[in-house]
Amino acid sequence: MDMIKNIINVIQKNHNFLLTTHLSPDGDALGSIIALGLALEKLNKKVDYYIDPSIPEKFNFLPKIQNLSCNVLDKQYEIGIILDCGDINHLYDRTILKKCNTIINIDHHINNQNYGNMNYINSKAGATGEIIYEIIEFLGVELDHNISKALYTAIVTDTGNFKYSNVTSKTHYIVSELLRIPIDAWK
Incomplete structure (x- = not known):
């Protein structure tokens, strides 16, 4: 819990963020990045996605899906947040790390290499989306349609539609909170 509080503190004190994930992003990576990015934008933070x-194509229904890659060649970031990527060698582009003053690594894979300046790894979470839900809650950002849809996608895809062994009562609690907002979960 202390690490989440430290991450919240860093997020609150900084304004310029880069969000990235592993190669060939799946539903958990995409949903987590989109949800966190939207929450940061609600806090008036500058967010780039890389x-x-x-x-x-099956993820084309997600908000912001067409705007998740930017030109970062001439940019520098206060904070780089890497989501759902346990191995630094699986990042989309490792050179991006040099463009960030601080790297925050958030993941649910037990074999995560803890390569960030700050690492929050919760292997009991069914998906990185569960962790992002908690962070958004701690930030005091209200869930909306787009954030809920992104988080639901993250969780439903990484839990195999809630049938894998990584599903817990907490997973179902989070999903029940997301479903309070009409998100067309069937999609």
């Missing part, structure tokens, strides 16, 4: 453009 991800592998090979996004499966």
Whole structure:
């Protein structure tokens, strides 16, 4: 819990963020990045996304999906947040780390290499989306349609539609909170 509080503190004190994830992003990576990015934008933070453009078409319904890659060549960031990527060698582009003053690594994979300046790894979470839900809650950002849809996608895809062994009562609690907002979960 202390690490989440430290991450919240860093987020609150900084304004310029880069969000990235692993190669060939899946639903958890995409949903987590979009949800966190939207929450940061609600806090008037500047957010750039830098991800592998090979996004499966099945995720085209997600908000911001067409705007998840930017030109970062001439930019520098206060904070780089890497989501759902346990191994630094699986990042979309490792050179991006040099463009960030501080790296925050947030993940749910037990074999995460703890490569960030700050690492929050919760292997009991069914998806990185569960962790992002908690962070958004601690930030005091109200859930909306787009954030809820992104988080639901993250969780439902990484839990195999809630049938994998990583599903807990907490998973179901978070999803029940997300479903309070009409998000067309069937999509």
